Amino acid sequence: MVAIFRYICVMLKKSLIIFIVLVGFAKSYGQTDSVFVDNKYLEDQFYFSLNYNLLVNKPSGFNQNGISGGFTIGYIRDFPLNERRNVALGVGVGYAYNAYNQNLKISDSGLYEVIPNDDFNSNRLTTYAIELPLEFRWRTSTAINHSFWRVYIGAKFGYVFANKSKYTDAIETIKVKNINEFQNFQYGLTFSAGYSSFNLSLYYGLNTLFKDAYIDDKLINLKQFNIGLMFYIL
Numbered sequence: 001m002v003a004i005f006r007y008i009c010v011m012l013k014k015s016l017i018i019f020i021v022l023v024g025f026a027k028s029y030g031q032t033d034s035v036f037v038d039n040k041y042l043e044d045q046f047y048f049s050l051n052y053n054l055l056v057n058k059p060s061g062f063n064q065n066g067i068s069g070g071f072t073i074g075y076i077r078d079f080p081l082n083e084r085r086n087v088a089l090g091v092g093v094g095y096a097y098n099a100y101n102q103n104l105k106i107s108d109s110g111l112y113e114v115i116p117n118d119d120f121n122s123n124r125l126t127t128y129a130i131e132l133p134l135e136f137r138w139r140t141s142t143a144i145n146h147s148f149w150r151v152y153i154g155a156k157f158g159y160v161f162a163n164k165s166k167y168t169d170a171i172e173t174i175k176v177k178n179i180n181e182f183q184n185f186q187y188g189l190t191f192s193a194g195y196s197s198f199n200l201s202l203y204y205g206l207n208t209l210f211k212d213a214y215i216d217d218k219l220i221n222l223k224q225f226n227i228g229l230m231f232y233i234l
Contacts, residue, residue, distance in 0.1 A: 044232035051228035070098035090135035181213040201230035
C-alpha cells in the first residue's frame with residue numbers, strides 16, 4: 001500500500017507540473033480583447049490525460065496487480081468543417097507513457113511465463129511512445145463560450161520507441177530493454193466526451209502488444225484498453 005501511495009503521489013506531482021505549464025502557455029498564447037469576437041477561433045489544440053491501463057485477451061492465469069497507470073500529452077491541430085465551427089477534424093502528435101503491473105515474467109532469452117502473485121515482489125512493463133491522434137469532433141462551442149459539451153471519436157496510431165520490463169523476486173532481478181517480441185507499432189480506436197475541462201477518454205487497441213510471443217506454445221494476444229481523464233486547453 002505504501003508503494004502504491006508513493007506511485008500515485010509521484011504521478012500526480014508530474015501531471016500537475018505539466019498541466020500548470022500548459023495552462024500558462026495557453027493563456028499567454030490565447031489571450032484576446034474581450035470585445036473582439038474571433039470568427040476563426042480554434043478549439044482544444046493542447047491535450048493532457050491521466051490513464052488507468054487495462055489489458056484484455058488475457059492468457060490463462062494472467063492478472064494485473066497494483067496500479068497500472070500512464071499519461072499522454074500533445075498537440076492537435078483543429079480543422080473546422082462548417083461555418084459555425086462546432087464540427088471539425090483534429091490531427092495531432094503527442095507523447096505517451098504507460099506502465100503495466102502484472103504477472104507475466106519476461107526473460108532476456110525470449111521466454112514468457114505467468115507467475116503466481118505470491119512468488120515475486122514486483123513485475124512491471126513500461127512503454128514510451130510517440131502518438132498520432134486523428135479525431136472527428138462535435139461540440140457546442142461558440143466564439144465567446146469556452147465551456148461546452150464535446151464528443152470526439154477517432155483513431156490513434158503510435159510508435160513505441162522504447163520499452164522495458166523489470167521482474168524482481170526473492171532470488172533475482174531480471175531487466176529487459178527493447179523486448180524483441182514487442183509490437184512497436186500500435187493503433188486503436190479513441191473516444192472522449194465531457195463538459196468544459198473534464199472529459200472521459202477511452203482507448204481500445206486493435207492490435208496486440210506482442211508479436212510471436214508464446215506461453216507453452218500458445219500465442220499471447222494481450223491488447224490495451226485505457227480509461228482516463230482528458231483535459232483540453234485552448
